[in-house]
Amino acid sequence: MRISEFRNAPAEARFRAAYERTFASLWPGPKAALDIPTAFGTTRVYRTGPDHGEPLVLLPGSGGNALMWHRSVAALAERHPVIAVDTIGEPGASVQTAPLHDGRDAAAWLDELLTALHTPPAHLIGCSYGGWIAINHAIHHPGRVTGLTLLDPAGMANIGWRFYTWVIAGGLAGLAPRALRPRLARAVGNSTILETELMALMKATMGFRRRLPLAHTFTDDELRRLQTPTHVLLGARSALHDSPAVAARLGRLLPTAHVELIPDAGHALTTDQPDLVTARILDGWPSTPLQN
Structure with a gap:
């Protein structure tokens, strides 16, 4: 398997410049x-x-980087050390050298x-x-995190055509004139399209070749091996999977996990x-019964 990399040096230079501009614009605080x-x-x-407290380690979705969390970082950092990661092999400031x-x-x-990172056990x-x-x-390193x-995790069910259609439609909508994006965001069910700065950065990633393993669907036996306290938020309108079915599966396999369907949300x-x-990250789940 090859590694993720930029198509050529000019493509990398364009992305690095856009990445730094976007970070300067969106990242809150020091x-x-x-x-x-x-x-x-x-x-x-x-x-x-x-410097003290339980660290929160933030892992973005496919094609994203630490900026995915820009709306939450300030509030999270008021209570916790926060470590926002540019995942290896994704378009960001990390540099992959092995597959x-x-x-x-x-x-x-x-x-x-x-x-x-030499931190206390993290969440x-x-x-x-x-x-x-x-x-x-x-699963592979049990007991290492708290x-x-x-958030609408991959690997809960096989990915079908609906998700790939959602990704393609969102990408095309993000290239549309800004005035049209609110209508398109509603039509395709993807509010990321409204993030103007992130959409500009997305254009700069077109010269990046992402080569990471596909998210395989976890078997029942694999999920049963999860001993870590787990909270799951599922977008009720997610294009990634059938969220009610995923919630039912997790409720059966992980009875101690807390699963919440978010009604007015997608992936x-x-x-x-x-x-x-x-x-939810800061305060946990409300005491009233939720769907799981």
Whole structure:
């Protein structure tokens, strides 16, 4: 398997410039940028928040980077050390040098990263593909983290044509004139289209060749191996999977997990419901019964 990389030097230069501009525009407050060496390449992380407390490690979805969390970072950092990760092999400031072949490799990369950061046991927060990596880590390195918060994670069911149509439609809508995007965002069910700065950065990623393993669907036996306290938010209108069916499956396999269906949200939870996502990370789940 080959590694993720830019098509050529000009494509990389265009992306790096757009990435720095977007970071300067969107990132709230101070941050420390760290480049952490691993066996799979150098991983960029951004640390913010206090020096004490349970760290929150933020893992973005496919095609994303630490900026995916820009709406939540300030509130999270008021209470916790926050480590926002540019996942190796995704378009960001990390540089991949060795391939990831499967979920075990993704888990090994993340474990190396957490070890090198010298932090107390952390809580992993993973969105989509980032959630898939977090689950793999909890399966292959049990007991290393305090908990998982998974936002519409990949790997819960086989990915069908509906999701790929959603991705393509969202990408095309993001290229439309700004005035048309609110209508298109409603039509395709993807609020990320309204993030003007992120859409500009997305255009700059067109010269990036992403070569990471597909998110395989976890078997029942794999999910039963999850011993880490787990919270799952599922967009009721998610194009990734049938969310009620996923909630039922998790309720059967992980009876101690807390699963919540978010009625007015699709797969893009961090932009569909950013305040709710932040509240769930910080305060946990309300005491009233939820769908699971």
